[in-house]
Amino acid sequence: MILRNETKPTKSVIHHSLPMCVALIIALISLWYLSNDSAENRINFDELALGTETSIYLNRENVTQILCHDLTDAYKCIGGYNLKPRNIEEDLVLWLGNSQLHSINQMKPADETATVLLQKSINALGKNVLTFSQPNANLQEHYVLLNYLIGKLPISTLVLPVVFDDMRETGIRHNIVDAFEEEDVSRRLEKTEIGKELLLTYKREDMHGNEMAASGKTSQDSIESFLNSGLESLWPAWGERAALRASFLYGFLYKTRNWLFNINPSSIRKMIPGRYAQNFKALSGILATAEELDMKVLLYIAPIRNDVQIPYDAVEYDIFKNKVNLISNEYDNVFYKNLEGIVPAKFWGTKPSTASGIAEEIDFMHFQAGGHEILSNAILLHLRSIWNED
Amino acid sequence: MIFNSLTYFLLLFLVVVLYWFFSYRLRLLLIFIASLIFYGFWRVEFIPVMLFSVVVDYFIAIKLSNSSSLVKKRLLITSVLVNLGLLFYFKYLIFFSESAVGIINLLGMNADPFVLKIILPLGISFYTFQTLSYTVDVYRNTIKPEKDFILYACYVTFFPQLVAGPVLRAAEVIHQFSNRIVFSWLHIVIGLRRITYGLFLKVVLADNIGTLVDTGFSMPVDAMSALDVWTLAFLFGFQIYFDFCAYSHIALGSARLMGIKFPENFNFPYLANSPRDFWRRWHISLSSWIRDYLYLPLIGKKVQDRSVGGLSDALTRRRNSVALFTTWGLMGLWHGANWTFVLWGLYHAVIIYMYRLLSPLTSSFSRRFKLLGGVLITLPIMMLSWIPFRAETLDIALRMWLKVLNPFLYSSLGMRENSYLAAVIILIGIFITYWIKHHFIPNINQDSYGLFLGRVLSFTIMFSLIIIFFRPINQFIYFQF
Numbered sequence: 001m002i003l004r005n006e007t008k009p010t011k012s013v014i015h016h017s018l019p020m021c022v023a024l025i026i027a028l029i030s031l032w033y034l035s036n037d038s039a040e041n042r043i044n045f046d047e048l049a050l051g052t053e054t055s056i057y058l059n060r061e062n063v064t065q066i067l068c069h070d071l072t073d074a075y076k077c078i079g080g081y082n083l084k085p086r087n088i089e090e091d092l093v094l095w096l097g098n099s100q101l102h103s104i105n106q107m108k109p110a111d112e113t114a115t116v117l118l119q120k121s122i123n124a125l126g127k128n129v130l131t132f133s134q135p136n137a138n139l140q141e142h143y144v145l146l147n148y149l150i151g152k153l154p155i156s157t158l159v160l161p162v163v164f165d166d167m168r169e170t171g172i173r174h175n176i177v178d179a180f181e182e183e184d185v186s187r188r189l190e191k192t193e194i195g196k197e198l199l200l201t202y203k204r205e206d207m208h209g210n211e212m213a214a215s216g217k218t219s220q221d222s223i224e225s226f227l228n229s230g231l232e233s234l235w236p237a238w239g240e241r242a243a244l245r246a247s248f249l250y251g252f253l254y255k256t257r258n259w260l261f262n263i264n265p266s267s268i269r270k271m272i273p274g275r276y277a278q279n280f281k282a283l284s285g286i287l288a289t290a291e292e293l294d295m296k297v298l299l300y301i302a303p304i305r306n307d308v309q310i311p312y313d314a315v316e317y318d319i320f321k322n323k324v325n326l327i328s329n330e331y332d333n334v335f336y337k338n339l340e341g342i343v344p345a346k347f348w349g350t351k352p353s354t355a356s357g358i359a360e361e362i363d364f365m366h367f368q369a370g371g372h373e374i375l376s377n378a379i380l381l382h383l384r385s386i387w388n389e390d
Numbered sequence: 391m392i393f394n395s396l397t398y399f400l401l402l403f404l405v406v407v408l409y410w411f412f413s414y415r416l417r418l419l420l421i422f423i424a425s426l427i428f429y430g431f432w433r434v435e436f437i438p439v440m441l442f443s444v445v446v447d448y449f450i451a452i453k454l455s456n457s458s459s460l461v462k463k464r465l466l467i468t469s470v471l472v473n474l475g476l477l478f479y480f481k482y483l484i485f486f487s488e489s490a491v492g493i494i495n496l497l498g499m500n501a502d503p504f505v506l507k508i509i510l511p512l513g514i515s516f517y518t519f520q521t522l523s524y525t526v527d528v529y530r531n532t533i534k535p536e537k538d539f540i541l542y543a544c545y546v547t548f549f550p551q552l553v554a555g556p557v558l559r560a561a562e563v564i565h566q567f568s569n570r571i572v573f574s575w576l577h578i579v580i581g582l583r584r585i586t587y588g589l590f591l592k593v594v595l596a597d598n599i600g601t602l603v604d605t606g607f608s609m610p611v612d613a614m615s616a617l618d619v620w621t622l623a624f625l626f627g628f629q630i631y632f633d634f635c636a637y638s639h640i641a642l643g644s645a646r647l648m649g650i651k652f653p654e655n656f657n658f659p660y661l662a663n664s665p666r667d668f669w670r671r672w673h674i675s676l677s678s679w680i681r682d683y684l685y686l687p688l689i690g691k692k693v694q695d696r697s698v699g700g701l702s703d704a705l706t707r708r709r710n711s712v713a714l715f716t717t718w719g720l721m722g723l724w725h726g727a728n729w730t731f732v733l734w735g736l737y738h739a740v741i742i743y744m745y746r747l748l749s750p751l752t753s754s755f756s757r758r759f760k761l762l763g764g765v766l767i768t769l770p771i772m773m774l775s776w777i778p779f780r781a782e783t784l785d786i787a788l789r790m791w792l793k794v795l796n797p798f799l800y801s802s803l804g805m806r807e808n809s810y811l812a813a814v815i816i817l818i819g820i821f822i823t824y825w826i827k828h829h830f831i832p833n834i835n836q837d838s839y840g841l842f843l844g845r846v847l848s849f850t851i852m853f854s855l856i857i858i859f860f861r862p863i864n865q866f867i868y869f870q871f
Binding site: 006012013015016017018019020022023024028030125168170197202220224227244245248257262273274275276277377 | 391397410414582604608609805806808845846848850852858
């Protein structure tokens with residue numbers, strides 16, 4: 001069929017369209033090339049702080065999983081625990097934390113994380129441990145996750161590391177946000193000021209006057225999913241866009257920023273007042289919840305590499321540790337321990353640089369298997385003393 | 391249906407292809423049906439609400455053309471009551487009932503809050519304004535009533551502008567629908583280029599800045615420093631600008647693919663050198679609508695009937711403070727049923743009032759100084775206005791503003807360093823973009839290889855980033871108005 005009134009391309013049309021056509025071809029070829037890049041070079045955006053020298057430990061203790069991340073895999077840990085034969089009902093230790101708990105620097109085939117080692121040790125005591133850890137997890141996320149898990153698991157003891165670096169983080173990641181959908185989680189969170197704030201921020205669809213609540217559940221959702229999967233099958237690069245986004249944000253923007261401003265792991269990370277305050281409110285919320293449920297809490301300052309100058313302001317870090325200690329003293333069920341120096345220098349490692357043009361950097365957060373063993377032993381020691389007090 | 395989705399582009403592709411093959415009559419039917427499909431993807435049950443407004447004004451406008459002046463007035467009042475009644479019920483009933491309960495409780499009497507569950511139909515603020523202005527224009531004899539219902543319905547419901555504008559005048563669009571537009575590749579190329587700009591602004595810039603803004607505004611106000619408030623004001627200012635400007639680009643581009651031309655809605659607003667200049671550059675179609683259908687009638691001036699010039703032309707002519715504050719209060723309420731939006735409107739009224747008082751004092755300054763100084767003063771003042779626009783409550787907005795006035799709160803930073811960095815880079819980027827567009831490109835050889843390569847490079851970056859960031863994760867901010 002011939003278009004009626006069709007005109008021939010003019011010089012103006014070519015002038016306007018040629019750069020766009022050439023650019024589109026270059027963009028498509030570039031994306032096709034980048035999406036075919038080797039899997040090792042891919043960046044998991046959530047875990048970008050780990051680098052290639054630190055591996056995420058994918059645990060299995062026999063057939064049940066005891067190390068999970070968030071709501072997306074929580075069912076594996078919860079289901080696995082519920083299948084276990086147990087002598088007593090309230091035997092469960094819940095260990096919340098950040099990537100330190102699920103990653104091993106310079107990992108070798110037989111290496112295991114502190115969680116797995118602890119499970120092996122306390123199994124003889126008729127107890128079990130489940131760990132939920134997320135990269136750069138903040139205490140607000142721990143607070144929400146704890147409230148989600150207490151309705152599903154008979155937690156008797158909580159092990160909670162506090163990391164100064166993670167006090168700079170805020171917000172609830174989308175893999176945890178779904179917890180707000182559960183009525184009993186909302187009800188429990190409403191008991192505290194920080195819980196109310198989190199509900200207000202992350203449960204917006206329940207607020208009146210927000211028309212987005214309606215448009216979020218339109219028929220477009222299913223058609224959009226159908227078109228996306230169709231496009232993915234036709235053009236695989238479409239399905240790789242999350243990795244490409246991570247490459248752009250981390251491989252380009254993040255590294256360029258670090259290079260430009262000479263930012264490295266040793267750069268001093270100042271406390272961020274708002275986030276700091278929010279996370280301490282969340283810590284109080286966690287401890288109050290634990291007290292209400294008669295749960296023992298082992299609250300500890302997480303190990304950090306200390307053979308070099310730490311990347312914190314020394315005064316701020318001391319104030320932080322004192323504050324954690326002071327808060328723990330407000331509760332009879334909370335036992336505070338400072339484990340910042342327990343992992344010796346030989347068990348720490350390096351990681352690829354997060355700035356362009358530099359080879360390697362010190363890793364302050366993730367230690368080798370030897371460090372996990374030390375941490376596990378320390379936790380076991382303190383748990384024993386807590387349990388013996390009973 | 392949202393623009394930043396595959397569904398929209400599939401619909402647009404099908405409509406554009408069929409449009410150019412169809413006869414005149416079929417084209418109108420195609421646009422009307424496509425517009426209903428577009429709207430129905432959100433909620434089918436609200437299509438009758440929209441069509442009710444369309445049908446009422448269609449018949450009222452026809453009746454207006456051959457009625458006596460008394461009947462004309464009554465018909466006009468009917469149209470105003472119907473359209474504003476719809477707007478009031480769907481958009482403001484909850485707000486006013488809650489405010490009334492609040493006032494009663496403040497007076498010491500006990501009143502239980504009403505429980506009203508009313509969903510705001512998407513785009514109601516836009517299409518009621520268009521139908522209303524159509525009837526007003528017929529009443530004023532500016533235009534003749536359109537007898538062809540489908541053609542008239544296309545003007546109101548045309549999907550590229552249906553849910554977030556630009557607010558179009560009948561005189562600007564109906565004549566374009568009433569002719570069979572001749573196909574030209576230039577329409578396609580220009581349309582695609584505008585859509586590319588729009589998608590880049592939305593999915594790459596606005597959505598990513600939105601993450602920083604959301605995180606910043608979720609912080610307790612007590613923990614914010616004055617610099618944090620400034621940074622959040624600037625970041626939200628950039629987000630809403632990119633977001634809404636993106637919508638306008640995609641709307642203009644989508645319409646242009648069918649040969650329909652819309653008036654421009656933005657023109658580098660943050661480079662305005664006065665509040666008056668700002669409203670000539672920001673959401674131009676709305677500000678000129680408000681000028682012609684609200685402000686000028688309030689002060690008894692003749693209307694201008696065009697979507698250009700913004701509020702500014704009118705505001706300088708009469709010093710009618712009551713009209714100024716009424717107009718801006720209503721402009722705020724139009725944006726949202728919340729006192730924060732009223733505060734936003736009144737803030738602009740105060741700024742314009744102050745500008746009127748002070749601008750004669752600057753008459754002796756050099757033009758260059760006025761331009762540069764104007765930009766440097768106007769930019770932060772306009773950015774601060776976004777605080778109540780984004781804040782959840784009036785209390786939060788006022789507390790954030792108070793922080794800015796406290797000189798002791800300028801010594802600390804309360805957010806991640808990336809937020810400050812992003813604000814500075816984007817601000818510089820806007821100035822550079824303006825300079826390239828208005829000063830660099832017009833002054834170089836348009837056929838040079840350098841310009842060609844520059845265009846290829848910029849489009850390559852835009853296409854690549856659009857493809858990897860293209861996700862319908864966020865609505866356009868103006869969808870909620």
